[in-house]
Amino acid sequence: MRLTPVLLSLLMLASVPAHAEGPLRERLKARYMERLQDGESAEEGARVYKAVLPGTQKQTVSYGADPLQAMDVYSPVNARNAPMIVMVHGGGWRTGDKANSGVVENKVKHWLPQGYIVVSVNYRLLPQADAYAQAEDVAAALAYVQKNAATWGGDASRLILMGHSAGAQLVALTSADPSVVTSRGGRLWAGTVVLDSATLDLRATMTQKRVLPLYTNAFGSDPKRWAQASPLERLTPQAVPLMMVCSTQRKDRPCDQADTFGRALRKLGKPAPVQKEDKSHGEINKMVGVPGPYTDAIDAFIAARLGQALGAHK
Template sequence: MTPLATRARQAGLVATLLFSATFAAAAPAVPDGVRRIADIAYGTDTRQRMDVYLPASATDTAKAPVIVMVHGGAWMVGNKAMSNVVDNKVAYWVRQKGYVFVSVGYRLSPQADPLLQARDVAAALAKAQGLAASWGGDPAKFILMGHSAGAHLAALLAASPALAREAGAQAWLGTVALDSAALDLERIMQARHMRFYDRVFGADPAYWRSVSPSGVLAPGAAPMLLVCSTQRADDPCAQARDFAAKATAQGGRASVLPQDLTHAQVNTTLGLPGAYTEAVDDFITGLLPRP
């Protein structure tokens, strides 16, 4: 592929991402047997809200696992209620398996830079852990998940759990990063990259390092599953493999799950029947305490 074609494909990816994040923000369809509690505040800003989906029959004596989902949108757009973020995941993990699912909103760039966004997610995680028992969830059975920019924020918290602890969050079982291509910001920003990264991450190498999951990776981080699209020109799987190798070398546990799906499909198809959903579910199930 020529450099011109590569740039055109990257531009098309960004345009698709921004379009889908902006225009797919209609309220998701709530399946039968699922109850939605909308706009629980974890901060004072109108974007510091989260939606909770739980089995309609859930009681405060249940001990269900809880998935906390962070939407994508190039750090600049997006919405916690986007159907492509919520629908299939809720249908599978809430309706079929009895989990609690929390979809988190956060402040967007330029109002908040990615480090502040990660702190928003950490504050939402802490709030959800505090409320979990009232939803029939178990605060000891939390999984953090994110797609695209949300995958970067989830990976950043997983790599540097001190950020989450500063917000009052307790340890969670593991993290699922759905197709982040921003695991090594220092390397990205020093090479040819998509232009919107300059708007989001600026020009300071010290800041790049502070928001780079690879740069802040702490020894013994909680297990991670790194899903990556094999159809992207910027090769997120190479970053995922490098990050997993570094985590493993430091005593952590990280695995890579390549998928022959587009960037958008990695998000939208999760929860549909098939090997992909089964692989992610196997990772999550393997983290849960045995009865």
């Protein structure tokens, strides 16, 4: 039997005496909790999606100088004025990749036959870049996609941003205050789909009784900085409409923060549906594009947003 990192951590934890108070047990517990939070083991993350649908064109382009500042562009042959999905992977701000199977496979299979272009984005990771720098990368990547959409046959005015887990926090932040994109020469986009972020109110996350190292590693311990990375505190009247999907299976109750953020968006007159799903954190991502009511709900939000004129966010 092949041991995954999560199973290995559990076995190691079980081998430590229950009375032990040392740092090893606490590190193992923290690592296990972080794995549960991220919802994807390193083994799963290593399965890079390589199969491209017949007739699909794939190209990898850079939007910055760092090797991780790159994106994969999947497009139908002879795409012209195509709507676009821009996907930002998760991984606890430390791991993950734009080509992971759970990130792109079902999305490419679902949206490319409908004439969409799917773009999957990488960004710098911990420890090289904290979450603040990662948000800057996502904003730069989105502005780059908008500027170059036409060269791939895409329509920048019909663009949906999407992200999962840590990527969901990054796209929610970008959508709450789109000036980080417009200041780079980009413009408002049609809407954003946030796939199971538990950190839409970062101050609430960072002031819990027990804060996972997952968060302190990404956001630091200085309360003065937390507002910079909190979608709720960065919310502006220019915010892009959001659909928030949250798992009802998680012990940390991400739907509570989704409800709070949704109410704040709706007070600004922005569409902000909250889709509560009886799925795991990983399934929330991997099952996007699988035929059924879940994908139908996301499709309905996207169709409604793409039906709106650019800039007419209600």
